[in-house]
Amino acid sequence: MRVFEAVPEIQTLGVGINLLPHSVSELWRLDLREPLDATAIRTGALRYHATDGKTIWSEPRGIDAGYPCPQYSIHRGELQQILLNTVLRELGSDAVVTGRRFTHLSQTDKSVSAHFREEGSGGALEAVDGDCLIGADGIMSTVRSGFYPDEGNPVYAGQILWRGVTEAEPFADGRTMVMIGNNALKAVVYPIAARPNGRQLINWIAERAIDKALPQNKGDWNKPGDKADFLEYFTNWHFDWLDMPKLFAGSEGCWEFPMVDRDPVARWSFDRVTLIGDAAHAMRPNGSNGASQAILDAVALADALHDETRIEAALKRYETARLAATAALTLSNRQTGPEVVLQMVHERCPDGFDDIYDHFTEAELTEIADSYKQLAGFTTQQVAAAMRQPDE
Ligand SMILES: Cc1cc2nc3c(=O)[nH]c(=O)nc-3n(C[C@H](O)[C@H](O)[C@H](O)COP(=O)(O)OP(=O)(O)OC[C@H]3O[C@@H](n4cnc5c(N)ncnc54)[C@H](O)[C@@H]3O)c2cc1C
Incomplete structure (x- = not known):
């Protein structure tokens, strides 16, 4: 497997990003507990506040909430570096090729060819052939636009x-x-x-x-x-x-x-080609879920490629496992996901509040938090059930 990246040099870019327990359990399975703990913060609580600073809702997170593994808040660039080091160690030092901007693809029933331009000079490079192509090129995905040429801007x-x-x-x-x-x-x-x-x-x-x-x-x-x-x-x-x-x-x-x-689409997999992460389902960052969902995609795709003998069947199986779930999340995030409680308080208590429970029942606040966790797949029960052992 090889990763082709457009930028000439991989740098630790971005600011903070969250990893929720359902994706952390998968990273721990890859022995990444130590490097994650060395740089990230194990998030112990999430609080919502009104504009005057008063607390609306507070809930434990990660280990503090009874999960078998933590929620991490981490610098995106540091996370990327941890993943990059792991790829280079496991797949070899030539597994990541930089400076290659993907332009288009062609496929037959036997293989798929990826075409690139050199970043900077813009010169065309020799095509690369393989069994399968995974478009992991983010919200402005060129792989996706090849299948959805009329989609336009986010x-x-x-x-x-x-x-x-x-x-x-x-x-x-x-x-x-x-x-x-x-x-x-x-x-x-x-x-x-x-x-x-x-x-x-x-x-x-x-x-x-x-x-x-x-x-x-x-x-x-x-x-x-x-x-x-x-x-x-x-x-x-x-x-x-x-x-x-x-x-x-x-x-x-x-x-x-x-x-x-991005609007959810009906298909990610087209014979030997599929989409993953933001290329498949860029969602608003409400709920702190984008990176975690990309990691869950990768796990589902790896499992499908492991279990199926035909590439096309594996990519369809992966799509079936992940598309509907991420589409539902994308639409939920348009209603601001669990952060909807902030707007509800603003509308219900325009002059502020002394005691939030004069305006909301505890059951109502609990339901807002819990229903999103259920939808995104990270209730404590879901994570405990999904947590697998390293040799599985
Ligand atoms: C520079 C950067 C900074 C970010 N900072 C934050 C942040 O601070 N906080 C946060 O919550 N989220 C941030 N994100 C988004 C977050 O990382 C993603 O939403 C999420 O992790 C999903 O990851 P992804 O791998 O699907 O997409 P991305 O993280 O967007 O990665 C896509 C990769 O594809 C490469 N690429 C794009 N087009 C091509 C092409 N044609 N050919 C080859 N390679 C291509 C890009 O250079 C990039 O490395 C950032 C993304 C980027 C690219």
Whole structure:
């Protein structure tokens, strides 16, 4: 197996990302517990807050919630490096080829050919033949556009996200993820690494509704942002447990990304070719699920290729296992997934609240949290049942 990557050099890009227990159990099976623990934070709680900082809902996460393995909050670049090291160790040093931008494919009933251009010069390169081609080329997937040429741009939700990382003193217990606000103005904050000086790298997202056409940046994760575009909206967000303006001010810069996804499609597998991860099902980041779903795809695909003798049958089997589940999640995330509770509080308590249980029953809040876990496949029961031993 070989991975062809467009960028000439793999760098530790991105900011924070979450790995939920159902994907962590698979990474542990690959012996990645030690490197993950060496860099990530084992997230112990998730809290939702109103814009005045009052707590709406708090729930334990990972081991603290009774899962057999943790939820990790980690720097995306560090996660990518751990996965890259594993691929190079297991598959050989020539398993990842950089600087090759996939352009198109052709296939027969015996093989598939991938065509590339050299990144930078744009020169055509020799085609590569194989038994199977897996399109893992993200939200702007060229493999996908070959099968869906009329699909066009990602679907814009009307919100812009600014993402950054600040080194700061830990907040709460140093293992808590918080979501604050509502659909018009929101912040998401969680620590992703400990520093030897006792401080932490704290990942933050500032989100603002900007309801106009899809911005020029259709899905480039590396576009630098301008803090002036959001800071003024958060000036009052000084909570006794976290000072948001100070946190925003502490980062060197930030990145701007539109809230986008893709409509679910009816097929990912076309004979010897299939799609995986964001190429298959780019979803809005509500619910912190994108990376975990890509890992679950990879496991299902590997299992299908192991069990079936015909490539075409394996790719169909993988699609059957994963397409409907991820389509349901994509649609749920359009309703903001479990974060819907923030908007419900905003609408039901426009003047704030003294006690959240004057406005919601505990059963209602529990149901919002639990139904999303069920849909995304990470209730404690689902993870315990799926957790396999290393030799399985
Ligand atoms: C640079 C970058 C930074 C990100 N930062 C964050 C973040 O901070 N937080 C977060 O939650 N999510 C982030 N994401 C998204 C997150 O990693 C994905 O949503 C998720 O992990 C699914 O991963 P994926 O492998 O399917 O897609 P991606 O992670 O998007 O990876 C797709 C890969 O395909 C390569 N590629 C694209 N087109 C071609 C082509 N034609 N030929 C060859 N290679 C190609 C890209 O260079 C990229 O390496 C980022 C993605 C990228 C690319």
